[in-house]
Amino acid sequence: GESVGLHLPTLSVQEGDNSIINCAYSNSASDYFIWYKQESGKGPQFIIDIRSNMDKRQGQRVTVLLNKTVKHLSLQIAATQPGDSAVYFCAENIDQAGTALIFGKGTTLSVSS
Amino acid sequence: GAVVSQHPSRVICKSGTSVKIECRSLDFQATTMFWYRQFPKQSLMLMATSNEGSKATYEQGVEKDKFLINHASLTLSTLTVTSAHPEDSSFYICSASAQPGNTIYFGEGSWLTVV
Numbered sequence: 313g314e315s316v317g318l319h320l321p322t323l324s325v326q327e328g329d330n331s332i333i334n335c336a337y338s339n340s341a342s343d344y345f346i347w348y349k350q351e352s353g354k355g356p357q358f359i360i361d362i363r364s365n366m367d368k369r370q371g372q373r374v375t376v377l378l379n380k381t382v383k384h385l386s387l388q389i390a391a392t393q394p395g396d397s398a399v400y401f402c403a404e405n406i407d408q409a410g411t412a413l414i415f416g417k418g419t420t421l422s423v424s425s
Numbered sequence: 426g427a428v429v430s431q432h433p434s435r436v437i438c439k440s441g442t443s444v445k446i447e448c449r450s451l452d453f454q455a456t457t458m459f460w461y462r463q464f465p466k467q468s469l470m471l472m473a474t475s476n477e478g479s480k481a482t483y484e485q486g487v488e489k490d491k492f493l494i495n496h497a498s499l500t501l502s503t504l505t506v507t508s509a510h511p512e513d514s515s516f517y518i519c520s521a522s523a524q525p526g527n528t529i530y531f532g533e534g535s536w537l538t539v540v
Contacts, residue, residue, distance in 0.1 A: 346529070348531075353534075353536070354533060354534065355518050355531040355533045355534040358528075358531075401468060407525070408525050408526045412459040412474055413471075413529060414471065415468045415469040415470075415471075416468060417467075417468050418467075418468050
């Protein structure tokens with residue numbers, strides 16, 4: 313079946329830098345996308361979501377960009393902090409279908425002081 | 426606080442035994458819950474969709490006789506790993522939402538170690 317993938321498995325940045333984590337999805341029918349943060353041994357933590365009728369959404373220090381033409385999703389974290397170190401997953405589904413979220417492979421973000 | 430709760434958070438069982446993991450929605454009723462499995466350094470892989478009052482729908486490659494799912498009420502789904510083997514050791518996570526299009530909540534996960 314179709315799945316969501318990520319471009320890079322790891323990303324290392326310095327504290328204070330901006331981080332960009334990318335995701336490519338393959339199901340053109342997906343209309344809802346979420347970024348999750350997962351710390352070791354814990355369940356996924358919601359960061360930000362975006363629906364397919366938008367191409368950008370901002371939260372506190374985070375921005376999600378959606379490019380439906382090339383089926384690409386990115387998460388930008390401003391002024392990255394050591395507490396941002398975690399694994400980040402993008403996930404997709406067809407919002408009103410009641411189907412499960414399908415997760416990408418994950419990017420491990422390491423922030424050094 | 427958590428709106429989806431899993432229990433136990435950690436469990437160790439012997440090979441050949443069965444272990445049950447519970448997923449509860451605390452503040453809402455969920456006709457559908459989802460079960461995922463996550464191996465170390467890998468992503469969450471969907472195992473099955475748990476439907477209240479009916480049989481679960483399993484993803485390809487997931488043995489329904491080994492991973493028994495029961496969704497007997499609108500707030501509780503259980504995953505029973507039967508005749509567990511060391512290769513079943515994994516992090517099991519559930520998710521739920523009140524209805525399609527609503528916020529999807531995840532449990533904190535359950536670590537299963539089979540020795």
